[in-house]
Amino acid sequence: GGNMENIRAAGEYFKDCFTALGLPEGKVEYLWTSDLVDDKDYWEKVVRVMKSTSLKRMLRAMPIMGRSADSVDVESAWALYPALQTSDIFQMKLDVAAAGMDQRKVHMLAREVAPKLGYTPPVCLHGPLLPSLQDTSLEGSFDEDENINMTIKGKMSKSVGKGAIWVNDTAKEIKEKYHDAFCPQKVVEGNPVMDHARLLVFPHKNELHIERPSKFGGDISFYSYEELAETYAKGELHPLDLKKGVGNAVIELLAPVEEYFKKKPENLEKMKALEITR
Template sequence: MDLERRLDLVKAPPTEEVITERELRKLLETSEHPEHYIGFEISGYLHLGTLFLCGYKVNDLAEAGFNCKIYLADWHSFINNKLGGSWENIIKASKYYEEAFKFFCPKAKIVLGSDLYHNNDEYWKDVIRFSKHVTLSRNKRCLTIMGRNQSEQLDFAQYIYPPMQGVDVKYLAEDMPQGGMDQRKVHVLAREVFPKLGWKKPIPLHNHLLMGLAEPPSLSGESKVEKVIAAKMSKSKPWTAIFIHDSDEEVRQKLLKAWCPIKQTELNPVLELVKYVIFRERRQFLVERPVKYGGSVSFSSYEELEREYANGKIHPMDLKLSVAREISKIIDPIRRHFETPSNRKLLEVF
């Protein structure tokens, strides 16, 4: 595969940014198989934003020649009180995550945090080495990577989370750590600290965060990135998330209640599903509607649909029902995968 094709795969949606593209080009010029990883806390059911959007990018990178790893961060999950802070349940749930990502990202290697850290004295030494170059105030600014903010009352263990994630990069993939835009602060920190320790500076890739289906919170004065982070799909708000196990009717009901203002294309979660999921899976998208309202219409690009919606030529209800139809079809293979008796048993922990 030629260089430009590899670059295109790395930068294709849902990629939002690569820090930096110049360094990325140099990396691909000098390495056929760079190292990559993306890490996940282990908590509840997987949804479209976690498995599909992140998984799409993992698959792009694997096609571009990267050695890809899916990191199941059980220690980080325990620190961040996932699944009630039960380490036993976190380990059980990791088997579910492993099965899902093996299905969706077959070329990626699955790594469990406990396996990475076991008998790894050098890792813990590096956590201290890294931390000696980070002020407390800078560390606190990175707490957004775990869905926290500086004003919350946190236990001390949670302050160890950012340095651990920074050092994870060295041990899992010095070339390219991947994360949502909410992981940007710790990756930028790693780029600043690593050279001071004589470590290779990573080239982070940040993918888009799929919006939840609810009306986005009003954050006056915040940047668009901060608004997107605040509005992201989250399993902690199940009514705003489409899970990979949702039935056709559950998907339909969630879409019917979704935030989808007429003519509004920015921060519209229903349009986001078309842009980042449906057109990733389909070359055409059919909006079904009664003949008296113009009849069904087919779109061959997201831009075409967005333009028609902005002009008021597509009604939100027709869009919602058509999106529900396609999303149900798209999640059906992974949904059926977990309906086998052995895989269904993996869900009992939740």
């Protein structure tokens, strides 16, 4: 953070990732923050958003930055961020705002103030958050809804090396991360490997195939998450077999990314070379 050259390199890397995952370059428009904030009308929107809500409400929306709502060392600058992100929605004239569940509060802020400012409230779509593969969680409170709060606290974080899957991870790295993942036997709820099967594998593949030695029952395939969950809860599938099967499925899903960066490695190499500037 802080170094604009590094931030731009990260942005180009993300564009590569989206392209590699199947988003056609000619059918999507990427905007830099500077494209928005260089317009004086943008800052007028920021001020109008801030005048249309209370400081208390603004602070409630603050966990979009990954900060705990009950943090005692809150910088005053953080309170500006929800107004900025709300203004982004209005400046881009978005009909639909799509993000992870941890963005819910700022989106609700946008919907609340939109009529006051003469805008149509945006439709807000929130996707699930992938949990960390390690048994770790963020400190603090991020949402009044306990289920959502637990989801945010347990999400993947780049600060937990083996807990997060990067889309450019090699097959070897992905195998190692799943092998070392937290995966309690017979436990379905709160099991990150099961969650990855539910959120990553089955929405994109019709089958989860798991290879096993014949002495442990031989290969087995599952055609729905419910079937997998029932089998695992009964103890009929060993955690190591589950981790291996899900890991192999994720490797297949991310294979196009690996191929893409083999042909176009420049932005990935820049990312790997970046130094932390904060």
